[in-house]
Amino acid sequence: MGSPPAKMIICPIHMLSVRIIQAKNIKSRDLWTLPISCENFVGQCYSLLDTSLKYLGISGCSGNLQSSPDSSSERHHPGDFLSHRCQASQMTASDCYVRLWLPPASNGKLQTKTIKNTDNPVWNETFYFRIQREVENILELAVCDEDPLTKDDMQFTVLFNVARIRPGETLHETFALKSEKERCARKWESLEVEFWMERIPGPPERLITNDVLVSREVCCLEVQVDINESRRYLTEGKNLVLTVSASHEGTQKTTEDADTFYFHCVKAWEPVLKVRLQKVSDKEDDNSNLSDTLTVPLKFLPVGHKVRVTLPVRHNVPLQLYLQLNDCTENLDVRFGYDLCREEQEFLQKRKRVVASALKRVLHLEGDLHGHEVPVIAVMATGGGLRAMSAMFGHLLALQKLHLLDCVTYVTGASGSTWTLADLYEHADWSQKSLEGPLQAVKEQVTKSKLNLMSIEHLKYYHKEVIERKKAGHVSSFTTLWSLIQEMFLHEQPRKYKLTDQRKALEHGQNPLPFYAVLNVKEEKFGTFKFREWAEFSPYEVAIPKYGASIRSEYFDSEFFMGRRVKKLPESRICYLEGLWTNIFTRNLLDGLYWSSNSNEFWERWAKDMVDIEKSSPEDNITCIEPPSCLSGKLFEMFQDIMTKRPLLGKSHNFLRGLEFHKDYIQQKKFIEWKDIITDFFPTSTLCWTPLQKYLCLIDVGYFINSSGAALFKPERNVDVIISLDYGLGNVFKQLEMTYKYCKIQKIPFPKVEISKEEEKNPKECYVFSDAEDPRAPIIIHFPLVNDTFKEFKEPGVKRSVSEMEEGKVNLENNFSPYYLTRLIYSSENFDKLVNLSKYNILNNKDLLLQAIRSAVERRRRSGRTANLPSYSGAGYR
Structure with missing residues (x-):
């Protein structure tokens, strides 16, 4: 299942001429010109708060607010902005200018002169851009009103796709906020622009592209x-x-x-x-x-x-x-391509032999499995702080006792479960030795007092490390400090261990390949539901799968431009990556509301937006955006900033920086598989584009779905069985149901997850979900964190005595549980209970596990499905 290889193409440069002619009906939006009473101001505020909360996907949070007569409850199209228009008679004349920005042609913005005191300014100014027509050229034209007291007011913005202009032809456009038919009712703002393009004589440009991203000379x-x-x-x-x-x-x-x-x-x-x-x-x-x-x-x-x-x-x-x-003629340091990297494919060949041998022994097969008959089995763990870390040790220990750990090809972690993986992969043959030893070491740390974390000695150490890291060129943020505190919390001393050191644990295929899941979000203006991108870390690569772009893991901290490593920094110790993987501090208020209210509302809104957006597209490659206007608009902008600003950022150098989008990227099948946010379909601003950002902003996946499964959904990995380990308290099916809904909307093969009301009230230890009609859908073996038969059985088939009943009482009642997320220390007794419960639930459902794995083998035999055959392609790093 190979993707088209990255390729080099040679294309000429063109000159784009943009003549800003005139604008009409531009009314000032200055706040200070509006006569408004205190009563009206308060009314506007209440109305705005209520409407804004609904726009942001939150209902019922603003209380019983009295709406003003002009408030609207209609649902806005994604990308639209709240607008409460003021009377023209209340406005003064505008002092207008037009700002132009075409990112693929320059990293700066240009603007016309300001025409004072008129609603119908005339400029007749011409601007020139040297453009590459093979990339996505979105010209942003912003009509602004110069304001001496506050930030300049934006009247409206036009996003124009330059692809509409043909070389040698002149194109005359009048951009308006409303269509010709709608403009008949009143005079809407408009901007008149003339475009012209011609090819520039001279040498062409060499481009490298995977049809989604483009690297230029x-x-x-x-x-x-x-x-x-x-x-x-x-x-x-x-x-x-x-x-x-x-x-x-x-x-x-x-x-x-x-x-x-x-x-x-x-x-x-x-x-x-x-x-x-x-x-x-x-x-x-x-x-x-x-x-x-x-x-x-x-x-x-x-x-x-x-x-x-x-x-x-x-x-x-x-x-x-x-x-x-x-x-700069050397090879790119960013690998373009959706296929698995060469190192992963080589690992899979070695691991397949280990898995085939283990399956023959576990399933009592008479003959050896052929290559295409070996299923790809993965362990997928959620986050959950110390609870996830501790319980995962119990789960893996049970899989080891059942000899199933050698049958696993991939293991993925998020948030707290990444601590487990990072600890284990410090040892090259961890799965070949008993996990009892590492488990006891973790118990010692989890049950130990943490009062010395903020001692004077430790504070001096943190300060010294942060300063030295900043001097070396690394991005300094609160997450840097969190990483150091977390390292002391878990290990009490610094470790020189790095992510790439885990390659030793993979060189013979002796352990599963680990993936660490994280989200890339925006620093401001967007909540996590409005903008987020899956990112994955492995000992081999760091990738953002949507773009088919990845780098070697040791390159992660370096600075990149246009796919090249322009400032080389040494690889960080793994504690700094753990700080990113468990970054719970970079949330904004909107993320907080998501978790403190009914998250189903966010999900329903996202699902509806995604369905609606697929039915629509920007008309003629033109999008006109009307910003907030007057008082309500200013308040909305302020409110939006408060809700979406992330005060404690976790910044990392952006390895996509400078890269540009191919002109046909939106039509590429591989990109379509991953696009799951509104700006993937069409931007409300070019600032949405990740390659334009200086930094990545990485956060815990729990602010979207508490699941590490994104790496397993990559079609090239051909995963047959997923052992789902859920460490959530409360609704133990929530994350799996959200994963199913996400996959359904994204058209990712995944079995249907339906849970009855009775099962929600009294969940069992293990559930198996499969899709008999779609062989591409993995079989899901789900282990929620529940205490069912463990209350009465200390081992499968061995009942507890009266004196042992207390050991079977494990409190998993969310806020009242000793394993609640904010608990930083466990008692020795509670740690043992949690680990023993996790271990028991796996061991007690051995038959279900073996039955599901046997079904996967049979399904591969019937379908002849090919698993991970080498098909490396792409333009890659050295």
Whole structure:
């Protein structure tokens, strides 16, 4: 099941001309111009709060608020904004300008001059963009009202797909908030623009693409400064400021130790180096104290040759700089392709032999299994803090006792269960030895006092580590501190252990391949339900599957631009990754409301949005967006910021940064399999695009679905059986039901999960779900965290004596449980109860496990389904 390989294509560059002609009926939205009484203001606030909560997917949270007459309860289309329009008579004339942004043509924004005091401004200004037509070119045109007191008001925004323009033709467009028919009723805002495009003579551009993402030609400018001259100026309170605005690095300044600087840019953008000498105290964009400047267009520099240039300095000796421009022709460091990486495919061949031998022994088969008959079995664990970590040890120990651990190919974890995996994979042959030893070590840590975590000695250590990490170039955030505290919490001392060290546990196929699940979200403006992307970590790769893009795990902390590692940083210790995998602090208020209210409402809204959005598309590649207007709009914007801002960010360098979308990415089958948010269908802003973000914002998967299964849903992994280990309290079927609903909407093969009311009240230890009609759907063997027959049996078939009944009492009543999420210490007795319960539930359902696995073998024999045959393709790293 191979995907099309990444390929190189050669395409010409085109010049796009955009003439902003005029706008009509632009009414000012300035708040200060509106006469509004205190009573009306309060009424607007209440109405807005109620409507905004509904828009954000929350109902019943605003209490019995009295709605104002103009409030609307209608459901808004995804991407629409709340708008309570003010009377035109209350408005003053506008001071308008138009802002233009075309990310694939530049990383900066352009704008027209401001036309003062008119509702019908005329500009007739022309702007030029050098574009690559093979990428998705969405031009953002924002009509703004200059505001001397507050942030400039945006009147409306147009997202225009440049693909509508054909080379050699002129296209005249009038963008309006309403259609021609609707405009008859009143005069709506409009913007008149003229486009023209032509091919630029000259060498074409080489692109590398997987038909979803595109990497363009990049050049690297090396700038050398005489370190002695630089230090002399620094002693005088001056430093050299070097800027290539179109580069990944942007602006850099000389320091005591730095004499060489690198700038990575897209060649087609024709970047320019600007050098100036300024006072150290001046701000970066302060030109008031400039001495002298130097401007060097990079297109005039010979490639591969060092050139000396001189920065003239008044009343002083000129400053010499040495410039060398080089083409970045080496292989990409980001692997393009949806297929499994070469290392994983090699591991699968080795593991298949181990699994085949184990299955023959466990199922008492007479003959050996052929390659295509060996099912892929996975263990899928949810999160749940210490509860998940402890219980998972019990589950794995039971699978080991049943000799089923050697039958498992993949094991996935989320949040707390990642602690279990990270501990186990520190040992190269962990599954081949008894887990009793590691279990006792964990018990010792879980039952130990944690009062010294915030001792003066530890606080000094945390501070020292954070400072050193920041100096080395790593992103510093609250998650860095959380990672260090968590490491001390779990291990009491620093560990040099790294994720890639786990490869030793895989080199002979002796253990299952682990995956650690996490979500990438936006720092602000979006709740997790509005925007999130699955990401996966393994000892081999870190990937965001939706884009068919991955990097070697040791590259994760480095800086990337256009698929290339432009700043190499050493691999972090695994504690910093564990901090990301269990990052519960980067939530926003909207995420908090999701968990404190009825989460089904969020799910129903998301499901309905996804169904509705598939039936619609932007008309003629044009989307006009009306922002919030007047008082209610300003309040909504403020309210949205409060609800979606993530105060404690977990930032990581974005390895997709700079990459662009292929012009046909939205039609690619592999991308369609993973797209599950509104902005995957069409953007409400180009800021939604992950490659435009400087950082990834990674959080615990529990803020969407508390499941680590996304890696197992990748079709190329051909998973036949999933042993689902759920560590949730309360509704023990909730996460599995949510997973089923998600898969159903995404058209991912997954068996139907239906639970009766009686089973919800009195859940059993094990459930098996399968789909006889779809052989692609895995068989799910679900183990919820429940205490059923364990109350009376200490081992399968062995009843408890009267004196042993107390050991069978395990309190799993959510908030009152000793295993509640916020409990950081377990008593020795409670730890033993939880582990023994988990172990028992697996052992007591041995027959169901073996029956399901036997069914998977038979299904493979009948279907001749091929499992993970090598079919490596893609443009990859070295």
